[in-house]
Amino acid sequence: MSKVLEKIRSWGAAPGALGVLGVGLGVGLLFFGSIGAFMVHANSEKFCATACHEMGYLAAEHKDSVHDSNRTGVRAACNDCHVPHGYIPNYIAKLGLLNDWWGHYVTGSIDTKEKFEAKRYELAKRVWVYMKENDSRECRHCHNSGKMDPERQSEKAQARHMKAKKEGLTCIDCHFGIAHKEPEGPGPQELNEASK
Amino acid sequence: MRRKRSLKILAMLRTWSAGKKSVVVLLTGIVASMVILGLTATTIVYTSTEEFCSTTCHEMTTNVAMEYKGTVHDKNRTGVRAVCPDCHIPHSQIPLYIRKMGAVHDLWGHFVTHSIDTREKFEAKRQELAERVWIYMKENDSRECRGCHNAAKMDPEKQSEKAQARHAKAKKERMTCIDCHFAIAHNEPQGGVGPQELEVDKSLISKGAIF
Numbered sequence: 001m002s003k004v005l006e007k008i009r010s011w012g013a014a015p016g017a018l019g020v021l022g023v024g025l026g027v028g029l030l031f032f033g034s035i036g037a038f039m040v041h042a043n044s045e046k047f048c049a050t051a052c053h054e055m056g057y058l059a060a061e062h063k064d065s066v067h068d069s070n071r072t073g074v075r076a077a078c079n080d081c082h083v084p085h086g087y088i089p090n091y092i093a094k095l096g097l098l099n100d101w102w103g104h105y106v107t108g109s110i111d112t113k114e115k116f117e118a119k120r121y122e123l124a125k126r127v128w129v130y131m132k133e134n135d136s137r138e139c140r141h142c143h144n145s146g147k148m149d150p151e152r153q154s155e156k157a158q159a160r161h162m163k164a165k166k167e168g169l170t171c172i173d174c175h176f177g178i179a180h181k182e183p184e185g186p187g188p189q190e191l192n193e194a195s196k
Numbered sequence: 197m198r199r200k201r202s203l204k205i206l207a208m209l210r211t212w213s214a215g216k217k218s219v220v221v222l223l224t225g226i227v228a229s230m231v232i233l234g235l236t237a238t239t240i241v242y243t244s245t246e247e248f249c250s251t252t253c254h255e256m257t258t259n260v261a262m263e264y265k266g267t268v269h270d271k272n273r274t275g276v277r278a279v280c281p282d283c284h285i286p287h288s289q290i291p292l293y294i295r296k297m298g299a300v301h302d303l304w305g306h307f308v309t310h311s312i313d314t315r316e317k318f319e320a321k322r323q324e325l326a327e328r329v330w331i332y333m334k335e336n337d338s339r340e341c342r343g344c345h346n347a348a349k350m351d352p353e354k355q356s357e358k359a360q361a362r363h364a365k366a367k368k369e370r371m372t373c374i375d376c377h378f379a380i381a382h383n384e385p386q387g388g389v390g391p392q393e394l395e396v397d398k399s400l401i402s403k404g405a406i407f
Contacts, residue, residue, distance in 0.1 A: 020218045024225015031226070032233050073350035074276060148275035 042094065048078035052100070054110050061180045068179075076142060081179065082127070085141045121183040128172055128188040136171035143171070240296060246279035253306050256280075259318045263382045270381075278344060283381065284329070287343040323388035330374055330391040338373035345373070 041047055049059035059078070062068055067076040084090045103109040110116040110123075131138070150158045164174065173189045176182065242248055250261035261280070264270055269278040286292045305311040312318040312325075333340070352360045366376065375391050378384070 017218065017221050020221045021225040021228075024222040025229045026225075027222075028226035028229025029233065032230050036233070036237070069349045069351045071351060071354035073346040073348070074344045075346055075349055142276045144275040144277055146275070147271045147277055149271050149273060152273035 039090065039094065042097070043079040043083055045077035045079070048082075052104055054104065054116065057113060057116055058180055065179045076179075080142060081138050084138065089137075120181070121185045124176075124180075124183045125185075125191065128176060128191060131172040132170055132188060132191065139171040139175070240292070243296070243299070244281040244285055246281070249280035249284075253302070255306065255312050255318065258315065259312070260382050267381045278381075282344060283340050286340065291339075322383070323385040326378075326382075326385045327388070327394060330378060330394055331396055333374040334372055334391060334394065334396040341373040341377070 049055055055078075062078070067081070069075075084093050104111070108115075110119055148161075150161070153161070160174065163169075169189070176188050250256055250264075264280075269283070271277075286295050306313075310317075312321055350363075352363070355363070362376065366372075371392070378391050
């Protein structure tokens, strides 16, 4: 123990140790602060919808959907549905940005509307599988099914929700193609059960 | 002259790095900053949860949290909720930090003066406490309401005719959300004035669009 203390004392005795510590603190604050600020910025609707023209197609489709404009003006913007809300999944999703950059700068995979339309089904499927695998985690971040009031839902909705619960369905199984155009092809319910 | 100064800085850096363990000290500083930022952020996130707000002090649990239960911001058609911090804690950084420091006042009331430690005391102070929140909301043009409710994204056609007419009137008269939408999550205080009767400095409001 005294050895450790002595060691620490010897560090402190080094000339300018306090200054070095201060520089370390400053560098750290700047570095981690920047990461935090980047995370917030990269989650904003403005960034998502305008930084790349590819996203502009999707943003235009989202406009006037119920998650954009509705009775109460309570909205879900891009990140609410497409970026995880927990820390670790958020960081992992942010690393996925590298794939977006690769597509944007190198392969130009969806840089025209035609290319985008040709890939729409594949892209939609990727999101559906992701949402099915995590039981529509991002939907549930806003929509707390335990706090839904069935009496305020239509009879049809009540019956369907009951059925979905019994059959182990998740939100995206039915609520797809609600914020972006629906692609041609099998929907989420037809996707391989193995992906659950 | 400039060269001389840069030499001086170089020499300074050299003396620092001459310290045998200066790299370790530097890394210590970096790690310390991470811990400080991490703890601060975690504290802010944790103290902004519904669980923390509604269960930590019985003053909140037995009065305002209980009253909130079952209101439209707790339970509704879509299950999209507004919990304690959504309405009562600013969403942007600086006002958030100021509000968090204001929580020291709550600690004072809880531990020292016991200002609302019984239901009776709380009821006796209800009007005063409600007015404090109403004034705060009026002064910042119901900023926290608008953190979720984006007026420009409201679809009037999906609102009742009454709501459309009232919103149009409110816009004309430069009113703000809380002027009408008060006591929607907690019991309404009896016998006192409502938000519309309270005078506040509207200079802040006039600077920005109301709807």
